[in-house]
Amino acid sequence: MGQILFIVWRESVEALLVVGILYAWLKNGGADARRGLPYLWAGVAIGVLAAIGLGAALLGFSELLSGDAQDYFQIGMVLVAAVLIVQMVYWMRKHGRTLKREMETSLSANLQTSNWWGVTILAALAIAREGSETVIFLYGLGLGQHESTGGFLLAVVLGFALAFLTFYLLQLGGKIFSWRRFFQVTEVLLLFLAAGLLLTGIERLMSLDIIPTLIDPVWDSSRLLDDTSPVGNLIATMTGYRAQPALMSLLVYAAYWLVVWLLLRRAAPKKASAQIKAAA
Numbered sequence: 001m002g003q004i005l006f007i008v009w010r011e012s013v014e015a016l017l018v019v020g021i022l023y024a025w026l027k028n029g030g031a032d033a034r035r036g037l038p039y040l041w042a043g044v045a046i047g048v049l050a051a052i053g054l055g056a057a058l059l060g061f062s063e064l065l066s067g068d069a070q071d072y073f074q075i076g077m078v079l080v081a082a083v084l085i086v087q088m089v090y091w092m093r094k095h096g097r098t099l100k101r102e103m104e105t106s107l108s109a110n111l112q113t114s115n116w117w118g119v120t121i122l123a124a125l126a127i128a129r130e131g132s133e134t135v136i137f138l139y140g141l142g143l144g145q146h147e148s149t150g151g152f153l154l155a156v157v158l159g160f161a162l163a164f165l166t167f168y169l170l171q172l173g174g175k176i177f178s179w180r181r182f183f184q185v186t187e188v189l190l191l192f193l194a195a196g197l198l199l200t201g202i203e204r205l206m207s208l209d210i211i212p213t214l215i216d217p218v219w220d221s222s223r224l225l226d227d228t229s230p231v232g233n234l235i236a237t238m239t240g241y242r243a244q245p246a247l248m249s250l251l252v253y254a255a256y257w258l259v260v261w262l263l264l265r266r267a268a269p270k271k272a273s274a275q276i277k278a279a280a
Contacts, residue, residue, distance in 0.1 A: 018122075040120070044124070054136075089187045093187070
C-alpha cells in the first residue's frame, strides 16, 4: 500500500505542477489570457481519459494472455516501469529548472496568435504522460493481478489527497519544504523503487530459467532483516533489498546504479559542470 500511495502522490504532484503553472499564467494574464482557461480544463479531461484508457487496455490485454505469455507480459511491464522511472528522473533533472520558463514562452506565443488549442494539447500531454506512467508503475508493482482491490483504492485516494495538500504547501514556498527539496528527496526514492522493480523482473526471468542465477544465494541476512516480513517486504520493494540475493541480482543492481550515475551526471546543468571542473 505504501508503494502505491507514493507513486500516486509523486506523479499527481508533477501533474498538478504543470496544470498549476498553466492556470496561474492564464488566470493572471488579463482578459485575453483567461479565454484559454476552458481549453486548459479540456486538456486536463482529455489527459485523464487517456490515462484511464491505457489502464483499461493494459488490464484487458493481460486478461487475454495465459500461461507463459502472461508471465512474459508482466515481466516486460515491470522492466518498462523501471526504465520509465529512471527516464522520468533524468528528464526532470535536465528540464525541471527551465520547465516554467519554457511553458510561459509557449503560452505567450499562443496569446499572440489567439490559438488556445496549444494549451489543450500541452495540458493533455502532461496529464496523459503522468497518468500513463502511474498506470504502468502500478501495474509493475503487481496491481495487474487484481490484488487487494480495497487497499489499492484507499492508497490511490490517499495519494491524490496528499498530492493536493503537498501542492498547496509547496505553493506557499519556504526554505524547508520547497519544490527543489521535494524533487531531490522523491528522485532518490523513485530511483530506489526502480531498482526494486528491476530486480523483481530479473528474478522472474531467473525463475523461468531464462537467465542464470550464477551463485544463489551469495549470503543470507534473513536474521537481520527478512524480506518476507511486512517491514522487510516494504523495504525490498522500495529499495531492491534482498536477504538472500543471487549473484546475478547483485551484478544487475550494481550495473543499474552505474547507469543511473552516468545519466544523472549527463543531466547536470552545464554551469554546474563547469564550476566543478574549475574547482578541480
